Amino acid sequence: MKAFWMGYIRAEVPDLVHLNTVLPAGLFALYLKFFLGKPFILSEHWTGFQPFRFRQLNLMTHILVRLILQNCRLVLPVSADLGKQMKAVCSKPEFEVVPNVVDTDRFRIFSERKSSAKPRFCICRCSMNNIKISVVSCVQLSAWWIRVFPLSCI
Numbered sequence: 001m002k003a004f005w006m007g008y009i010r011a012e013v014p015d016l017v018h019l020n021t022v023l024p025a026g027l028f029a030l031y032l033k034f035f036l037g038k039p040f041i042l043s044e045h046w047t048g049f050q051p052f053r054f055r056q057l058n059l060m061t062h063i064l065v066r067l068i069l070q071n072c073r074l075v076l077p078v079s080a081d082l083g084k085q086m087k088a089v090c091s092k093p094e095f096e097v098v099p100n101v102v103d104t105d106r107f108r109i110f111s112e113r114k115s116s117a118k119p120r121f122c123i124c125r126c127s128m129n130n131i132k133i134s135v136v137s138c139v140q141l142s143a144w145w146i147r148v149f150p151l152s153c154i
Helices: 002-010 025-036 059-070 080-089
Strands: 017-019 040-044 074-077 122-128 131-137 146-149
Touching: 017 025, 025 040, 025 059, 059 080, 074 080
Parallel strands: 017 040, 040 074
Antiparallel strands: 122 131, 131 146
16 A cells, blocks of 8 residues: 555546556555545456456455445446456446457467577466466467466476
8 A cells, every 4th residue: 555655646646546456456546535536447357256266255355346346436347258247246336348459450479570599488476365376478489378387386
């Protein structure tokens, strides 16, 4: 929360707050709404709204997610399926799907690239509660291969 507050006081006061994920930024958005009257919108792509994953989250997370969604001016899920899953959690806010897609006319999956003798790696780590994912992008062959490993493998 301290980082959100430091960023907020350095910037001009916004008219609208945009969240790209419900937690933890939603907590600060609630503060701005309740104490400063600033509305917020949420664009969401989190797989934690899938029913089997959402059930695994603790009670406090359930309460916070619902509170954030109830106070959100607009929710922008990246797919209709995600929107449906989010509505199962909280149907109060307005939902509008904004697809998270790649323009295949401009970007090609199998575009020509210079071959490199060295492997290229991109390691990303995301953790929230007990959900831990590590994505490792491995050696370029004819395409980029992406594998998902548990963090214990790294």
